[in-house]
Amino acid sequence: MTSRILFHESYTLLHDGSDGAQSRRFLRIAFSVPRGCSGISVTVGRSSVFSAQIPVILFDSQGTIRLMRISEGTIGDTEDVSLVGIREAGPGGIPGPLPAGEWHLLLYKRRFSEDIPVTVDVSAAFETDGAGFSSSNIFPGNLTFAGDRYGNAPGWYSGELHVHSNESTGRTDVAEIYEAARRENLDFVALTDHFTAAHWLRIEELRRQGPPLFIQSMEVSGDFGHANVHGLRTWVNPLVDDNRELAEFLGLETPPSMEGIADEAHRQGGLFCINHPLSGLVAWRYHDFPLEKADLLEIWCLPDRETAFLYPTLWDGFLCRGIRLTGIGSSDSHHPTQEGPWKLGQIRNWVYAESLCREDILRGLKRGASYIAMGTSRLRFVCRSGGQEYGMGDTLELAPGQECTFTAELNTPCSGNLFIFTDGMIHDIIYFGSADFGETKTHSFSAGPEAVRNAVTGSSYFRIEFHEDLVKSQFYGMAHRDHRTMRLISNPIWIKKT
Template identity: 30%
Template sequence: MRLDGVWWLEDRLRQQLRPVPFEVPAGTSLIQVRLDYDRSAGAVLDLGCAGPEGFRGWSGGARQEFEVGPGRATPGYLPGEILPGVWHVWLGLHRVPPEGVRYSLEITFSDQTTKVARDLGYHHVRLLERPPARELPTVDGARWYAGDLHAHTEHSDGTLSIRALAELAATVGLDFLAVTDHNTISHYPYLEKQSARSGVTLIPGQEVTTDLGHANVWGSPEWIDFRRPASQWMKQAEKAGALFSVNHPLAGDCAWRHHLTTQPSIAEVWHWSWFDRTWGWPLAWIRRHPAAIIPVGGSDFHEPDGTPASLGEPITWVLAEECTTAALLAGIAAGHTAISATRTGPLVLRCGDQVTTIDADGLILVRPDETRVVVRADSSGRQSFPASQSGMYRLETWRNEVMALCA
């Protein structure tokens, strides 16, 4: 089956996601889809798929072709039985210039399964010895675990396999890592095995991604439908017992512009795009909300050359009973979080009725009411202060650069 045409800017404004129906004949074992279009003027078309039973995959603008079969599928897509009947290719009109974009969609059926051909540019990551854990205060038997809550793999627009990503997380000393590929859960079946292999707890996540903003959902066993209003993402996550976080609310063209009927309880305040931390806009954003928002951080990692950010920069620390997905998500939901620029850098932690600073001598502790005190650490590199105020504490340099914060 082949379809040729032109998408116009008016088409995008009327309906951004375009389902293209096609009939799958009985006996089909493999569906192959290829999208070609003219990118010369900056056009971007997204790609996805749905079967008679619902969602079967999404690769956005990261790929122009995919295969779906009973035993395996292109990363980002779900393998499984190929039911006869009406299927849909999802075409997302992400960027359409005024002069339009010509496209060609080709769909091929086969009654024989083949290996999925792909060139994903794998990077070899050697598993090294894990760096020693930091000696941090415990709170009623719970301890602080270091992790990154935002990372991508080959299942969306990242370059690493899940195995390579988990190995990299171990080498940089992470205890946990949320794998949050865009608009898909095709990576879920591989997380448990690679968690056991690497010693890093891989949290199942998905970055619900649209033109008006992105959100992370951690721990949901089901796919979150990005076609619905953002408030329904929150409700679906809550119903599934998962956590919902607004991602990089102030970050260029992917800043958060969705309307929500209720305030989110968690936000990715510290994102790689906060590259100049003397800028106060993330702090201003979080303070404008009438109720406290639990701050988290995420590198938004895509590839190992540090573009746009290195894995684990920033680090989110979670106080939890154990390093399991359930315990970590419970710690986040309870507001037991802290963020630091790096795993070994200055740190501020809320520990019961005290706030403890670590490796922060000469920095400034800023209380929730914006009163300030200079940190003068003892021989252990620590100093504790009464945690008499609710809200976010942070560490700054004398030049007002934020170095760490805690809920």
């Protein structure tokens, strides 16, 4: 094995400025890779007084993403080494052939608050034993996971839709997440590492061992909000901010954007989810994004604690405007076994699907045939009229004089209050005493065409929440709920007049 230095240079990353090598967002480096290269090493050294997060991004001469390395912010003198080879790659990297020609390296000036001196070294390795490209290498663009179907029966399947591994900012590798999900009896997991597709390769190595089903996903983490993209078949460029110069540097016809990513996700048969929408500086603030192009909304995110309690109200506002986003919950896990909000299995999305395969799980989520549950709590929420039954996500048309009956059946190991909402307002509150898990708590109520009050959309909806009574009400009529008490949240059932 021999090596050769391909690039060496020192820079000052400008916190709030640009020069010939860098825009306000990216430091841009081009270098040539010779034929016969079997591995590339990228070393970035830097020194900072305050926390700095500077992802490293590498594109090959054909414009294919080969490395997207992101970690939590660091302070002081650091040196990050990233490896991409023919047969293997380090975290965030994509192994495979290394085509000769001009490659592009980016330092993404994501989060830091001072000018930072950096040194960039790129070196290439060359094998001398005649070994060449291994045809067993698989590019993420070719990973369709088409054979993954772990259950053929229609039914309710539970899973987690927001998890990170050490391929981006997570603390553990994909194998540990897989084992934790199996222990928690999760049926599906969406691994949503920031920016990269490297975790798809790790999934490919594990999927032959059987369930849980992995959904091919990634998180797009922009300056004005984060979004998970589920069900992708090929990687999408997530660099959506201040990127006109970047697009020219990379030879892109159109700069990436959140709207463009949503369109591409739908073209690939996937879904677009707005994450933790009111969470400080990672709240959703792409105000020009057409919300009709989103499919899912995180309406409960455990790490957001008190803030998460605001999300269902935001969701109601969208629903009342006719923007039918499916509500989901998440742990936004960065460590699957660590006690606290990240631990897998605490919060679950239950989805009704025709089978346990990616297409059917995504189809159930898009329909809104799902609910959020904490721990072992379970829910059945249906509406009956004219001999037919309608579930979450369905729309029932009511003729004049026709009534329908809603029924909520809850299995929860605690006492608490059932909140019934219609068009964002409380319709009723029912108290249930404590019961052992497995004992069903049931409540029914009726509605007719007069319940359709939303003149904007011409339809109305009912949804329910169940909250444990951790705080006992001291005065008549009060029913306490907050971020600690949530146990169940349904998606809505819709009604409209014929």
